[in-house]
Amino acid sequence: MSTEKKHIIADFPQGGHNHAICISDALAMAEKLCADNSVRLTELRRKVLELVxxxxxxxxxxDILEMLQEQRGVTAPPTVYRALDFLLAHKLIHRIESLNAYVGCASPNHLNGGQFLICKKCGTTAELDDYDLAKKIDDRAEGLGFQVLHQMIEVSGLCRDCVGDK
Ligand SMILES: [Zn+2]
Ligand SMILES: [Zn+2]
Ligand SMILES: [Zn+2]
Structure with missing residues (x-):
């Protein structure tokens, strides 16, 4: 953990927000990150990222495999797993352990594992990416003689769209 970068989201994504912007920002960031790291965002990797x-x-x-097959015909499962592994390795997506599912990262490059707010009703997930919070956990753990290797905090709750009708 070294970057001081603070990217704290301003709002939980709500229904009706302009999601096309989220997608185009994410793809543009992925292209830049891959170019910076001299790795290839192949057509398949890009497609999988777009689906995520x-x-x-x-x-x-x-789900990703099914969507891919709908769009491009028969696709072997290992192809999808390899693309997901690539995207995970370059921190373009995160794996939400409790759901065994993947979500896009809005600020790739961050080094902490991330803190995720997950709506238990609609599934919408937002990442806090709070450096101070991650640092605090690291420091507290270190104080107890515990070396943190990976942090992944999953917070379950209800988003604004869902809080009304539970
Ligand atoms: Zn969005
Ligand atoms: Zn992230
Ligand atoms: Zn919700």
């Missing part, structure tokens, strides 16, 4: 970003709801590998 089709909403703010984490998608399982199988």
């Amino acid at each position: 970003w089709s909403s703010h709801k984490p998608l399982g590998a199988y």
Whole structure:
């Protein structure tokens, strides 16, 4: 953990927001990041990233495979897993452990594992990416003689769109 970058989201993504902007920003960032790291965002990797970003709801590998097959015909599962592994390795997506599903990262490059707010009703997920919070956990753990290797905080709750009708 080294960057001081603070990218704290301003609002939880709500229904009706202009999601096309989220997708185009994410793809542009991915292209830049891959170019900076001299790795290739192949057509398939880009497509998988775009599918993960089709909403703010984490998608399982199988859902992604099905969507790909609809769009481009038979696609072997390992192809999808390899693309997901690539995107994970370059921190363009995150794996939400509790859902066994993937969600796009709005600020790739951050080094902490991330803190995720997950609506238990609609599945919409937002990442806090709060450096101070991650640092605090690291420091507290270190104080106890525990070395943190990876942080992944998943917070369950209800988004504004869902809080009304539970
Ligand atoms: Zn969006
Ligand atoms: Zn992230
Ligand atoms: Zn919701």
